[in-house]
Amino acid sequence: MPYKFTFDLSKLSRFFFEEMARVSYQRGIHKKVSNTVQAMIKKFKIQEATGLSLSDAVVLLQDFIDMYARNITEKEKFIHVKKKALFLPHCSRKYMDNRCKSTFDPNVPSYVCADCSKDCLINRATSIAKRRGYDVYVVPGGSCIPKILRNKGYEGAVGIACGEEAKLSGDLLEKMGVACQVVPLIKNGCANTVFELDVLARTL
Numbered sequence: 354m355p356y357k358f359t360f361d362l363s364k365l366s367r368f369f370f371e372e373m374a375r376v377s378y379q380r381g382i383h384k385k386v387s388n389t390v391q392a393m394i395k396k397f398k399i400q401e402a403t404g405l406s407l408s409d410a411v412v413l414l415q416d417f418i419d420m421y422a423r424n425i426t427e428k429e430k431f432i433h434v435k436k437k438a439l440f441l442p443h444c445s446r447k448y449m450d451n452r453c454k455s456t457f458d459p460n461v462p463s464y465v466c467a468d469c470s471k472d473c474l475i476n477r478a479t480s481i482a483k484r485r486g487y488d489v490y491v492v493p494g495g496s497c498i499p500k501i502l503r504n505k506g507y508e509g510a511v512g513i514a515c516g517e518e519a520k521l522s523g524d525l526l527e528k529m530g531v532a533c534q535v536v537p538l539i540k541n542g543c544a545n546t547v548f549e550l551d552v553l554a555r556t557l
Contacts, residue, residue, distance in 0.1 A: 361403060361540040361547075390414050416516025420535050423523055424556075431532040434508035439482040439557070440498055441491045441513055442538070444546045447473035455491065461501060464491035478513075478553055485557050487511070495522050502531055509533065511556055513548045515541050 394400060394410050403410060431437075446453050447470045454467035455475075466479045466489070479489045490501055495518045502510065509532045512522055519535045526533045534556050540547035 359540075359542050413516065416520065417537060420516050420519050420523075420537055423519075424534050427532055427534060431509050431534050434532050436505075436507050437486070437509035437511065438488045438490060438501070438505065438507045439478070439511045440501075441475055441478055441489065442546060443475075443491050443493050444542070444544055445474045445478075445513070445538075445548065446491070447475070449544045457493075461490065462493065462497050463501070464493075466491060474547065474550070477550055478548075481550065481554055482511075482557055487557065498522060499525060499529070502526070502529060507531060511536065511553075513538060513553070 390411050391407065394407065394414060399405070399410050399414065400407060403413075405413065443464050446455070446464075452469075453473075454469040455464040456467065457464050466473075466476055468476055468480075470476055475491055479491075482489050488505070488507075490497075492498060492501075495512075495514065498510070498512065501507075510526060511534045512519065513536045514522060515538050519537070523533060523535065536548050536553045536556050538546050538548050
């Protein structure tokens with residue numbers, strides 16, 4: 354389920370969470386990091402940068418650290434699987450109305466990018482992934498992903514999501530034996546959500 358709050362992390366250092374997770378994982382403390390989360394929030398002024406309450410900032414920070422820690426543990430397996438797919442959130446499209454020329458295939462279920470806006474985040478991400486041999490799905494929600502994975506027989510998946518959805522999807526993919534990597538949304542909401550293309554490119 355999505356968060357009950359909205360966030361925009363674009364003012365924070367782009368590699369902040371990734372580096373924090375990497376260090377905490379290497380030291381074997383990422384599961385204990387919640388003891389110092391409030392201190393880190395104050396030190397890095399996350400409340401001021403995001404406008405979140407302390408409790409929401411704690412939840413967000415813990416989820417991001419868990420997300421990157423899972424990426425680290427899954428990375429080796431992910432690198433060696435062959436058939437991979439990228440799952441993009443439809444709310445990152447430039448337009449959420451008829452200006453977006455994508456079509457929706459309910460049988461998959463996924464939107465099919467029509468390459469209509471060169472500066473659309475979904476268009477650009479789709480182009481990067483297809484050049485690297487990924488199948489791309491622009492999904493209306495995380496609940497669509499298991500059906501696609503089962504029907505298409507993917508061994509690996511990259512998903513773009515907020516921490517809450519990443520946790521739910523990650524647990525499910527683990528049960529299905531699918532190696533996964535997650536690229537976090539740095540701005541959530543119902544429309545105009547944002548992720549970083551350079552982080553996606555490195556993950557792919």
